[in-house]
Amino acid sequence: MNSKFLKPYDPTSSESRIYKLWEESGLFNPDNLVKEGFIEAQAVPYTIIMPPPNVTGILHMGHGLMLTIEDVLIRFARMQGKRTLWIPGTDHAAIATQSRVEKDILKTEKQSRHDLGREEFIKRVESFAKESHDTIASQIRVMGASCDWSREAFTLDDKREIAVRTAFKRMYDQGLIYRGERLVNWDPKGQTTIADDEIVYEEEKTKFYYLKYGPFIIGTTRPETKFGDKYVVMHPLDERYADYKHGDKINLEWINGPIEATVIKDERIDRELGTGVMTITPSHSQVDFDLATTHGLDKEQIIDTKGKLLPIAGEFAGMKIKDAREKIIEKLALKGLVEKIDENYIHNIATAERTGGIVEPQIMTQWFVAVNKPFKIPHSEINGIKGGEETTLKEIMRKPVESGQIKIEPGYFDKTYFHWINNLRDWCISRQIWYGHQIPVWYKGEEVYCGIEGPNDGGWTQDPDTLDTWFSSALWTFSTLGWPEMTEDLEIYHPTDVLETGYEILFFWVARMVLMTGFCLGTIPFKTVYLHGTVRDAKGRKMSKSLGNGIDPIDVAKEFGADAGRMALVVGTSAGTDTNISKDKIKGYKNFSNKLWNMARFVLTYNESFEYSDNKVLGPKWNERIEEWKKEKEALTKELESMRIHNAAERLYHYAWHTFADVIIEDAKKVLLSETTSEEEQGEAKYILYYLFVEILKALHPFMPFVTEEIWQELPHKKDRPFIMVEKW
C-alpha cells in the first residue's frame, strides 16, 4: 500500500496532476477511445456541446453547476461504452464584452471607443477576450470537466464566422432575413439597438399629466414626445366621442401654436384607460407605431439618437428629455392646457440591461429575421413538418417540443416555451456595435450584395452593423461540428443528446437554436433540454458582488477539492429549481472524499494483492450484500438515465458511507480481527471488501472523478484499462 494513504486525503495535490494525466492520454477525444479499443466504432454516440461561457470575466458557481452536471452525464455515458463527445467553447458575447472593455478603457485611459477607432478598439477587445478565455479554460479544467479540447470552439473564430455567414446568406436568399424600417429599442447610452430580451423594466414614480387637446383630455407621462401629435385616437364604439367621426379635422391650440388634428377611430384603444382618448407619437412608441402603420399616418421623429429634442420641438430643440419635460409643462400651463397632474404615478420604464440607459424607441433601418413568414423547407426530420412543404420559423420552434421530439426537463417549462413563441415578433438581429460578426452585406450605391465573402470589384462598403450575439450561438450545436461542411463529426454526433443550461436563457438561446437548426439542417439540435436553476448562497440569496456573498469555484477547489464542490452542487439540486450552497455543505463532501480515502486504506490493508475471479462463490451472508449492491446499482443507473442526478448522488453517498463503511466494513472487521475464523472466511471477507469498494469507486467516478481516479491508480489488481474514467460501468 502506498504510504500516502497514511495521511488524510489532500485533493489539491492530486487534482491537477490527475487532470493532466487524463488530458495527456487523449481519452477525452472519442476518436482516441475508438482507436485504442476502449469503445466500438459503431457504439452509440453521446454528445453534449458545452454552453459557451461569455469571455467577459471568470466562471462563477452557476458555471460550476453546469460543468458538473454535464461532466456527470458525459462520464456516465463514456463508462457505458458510448462514443462520447463533449465540446468545450466560449462565447464572444458581443455587447457584454464590448461594454466591459469600453468601461475599462474609459476608466484607465479616459478614452471612448470612437477615440480609438474601430480597428484599434477591436484589437483591445480581442486581447481582453483572449485573456478571459484562458482563465475560463483553466477553470474548466480545475472543475474536472472531461471535454475534448482538440475540438474547442469560439463563437467568433474563423470557422464559426463561415457558419454565421452561410446561415445569414441562406436566410437572406429565402427572404427570411430582411432589412426594414421598424421601431426598435434604442439604447441612447450604448448607442445601439437592443433586443426585446435585453430590456429590464424598472418601476419608477413619475408624474402623469392630463392635457387639454382641443375638446379632449389626453393623459401622458411623456409630454416631450407630443410635439408632432396631430392624430387623436379613440375607440369606434366609445359613446362619449360618438360625435367625432374618423377623419374629422379639428383645429386646436398646442404647445408651439395652432395645429390641425385628425380624428382616428381604432378598436385597439382601451376605453377604460384614462380618458379613452390618446394622441400618438409613432416614432417613439410601439402601439402608436402600429396604429400609424395601419392607418397610413405620418411618422415624425421627435427625439434624436442622443436623447435630445429635434427642431420640430421649436424653442425646446436640442434639450435633453429630462430638462425639457418640466419646461414644456410650464408652457402648457401658461396656455391653460394642463388639466391636472397626478404626482404619484407608478409606471415601468424600459432600461438597457447592459448599460442601464433608458430605452428610447426609434424608427430605424435594421435587420430582422421573419418568424411568421411562410417558406418552403427543402428537407425536414422535424416531427409535424414535411420536407418540401411550406412552414414558418415559428412552427420550426414549436413543433419539436409539441411533438415530444425535444423533451424539456423539467416538463413544466413547455408551457413557458409555447407562451413565449406565441407572442414572438420578428427578431431584430442587427446591433450598432463593433465587436461581433459584421453583417455579410455590402453596398455600392443602390446595389446590395449578400455573400460569404465580399464582392471582388471595388467600391463596395460592408454594412457597419454586427449581429446579435445569439445569432452565432444559435448555430452552436452544428457550427462546432464543422457545418456548413458536411463533416463526419456532423454525421456522427448530431443531433446532440442533451443541452444543459440555465432556465433563464430558454428563450434567448434554446428556442433560437431550435429555429436555426431547423432552418439550416431540417432537424433538431438536441433531444433533451435539461434546465438547471440558479446557484444561491446559504440563505437563498443570489450571489452578487455587492452582497459579497459569492463563492468562487476555484477557491472551493483549493480549499475543499473540486470533487467536494461538485457533490455539493449536485446533491439536492433537481432540474429547474434553484439551489443553495454553503461552505458547510461543501465541507461535508470534503469529509466524504476523506472517508473514501480511508476506506481505501482499510481495504488495501487487507488486500496487498488481489485477484479478480468471475466465479468466486461467497457464502450467503456476503452474497446478500452483492445482491443488495446490484439492486442499488440498477436504481442508480435508472436515476442517471432519467437525469435525476441529485438522487443518484445522494443514494451513492448514502450507500458508500452508511452501508459499505458502517455495516459491511464493520462486519468484515469482525471476521478479519477474530482469532477463530478460518482462512477461507477471511478470504471471503477480503474479497467482498475489495469487490464492493471497486464497484463504489466506479459508480462514484462521474460525480467525484479525482479522488476515485487517484485511488484507482493505487489498486493492486491487474487492470486492463489505464483509467477508471474508461472503465465499464
Added chain:
RNA sequence: GGGCGGUUAGCUCAGUUGGUAGAGCGCGUCAUUGACGUUGACGAUGUCAGAGGUUCGAGUCCUCUACCGCCCACCA
C-alpha cells in the same frame, strides 16, 4: 395585466406511476488508543400552508384560498 413554480423535521431540500413520511446539516445521549475525530452507535422533532372534493386509501390527483418567488408585457 398575463403566465409559471413553490409552501414537507430547527435549517436546506428529496419524495418516480396515489399504498401508514425521508436525506444531509444541526441538536441530544453515549462510545472510542484498532481505516478514518474529516469517527461510530442510539435518539428526538412533522395535522406534508389552509379548506373542500375524488378514492378502500391523497404529500402525491381535482377545485378554491392565503402567502412567497420567478418569467413575460408598448397601459397611452
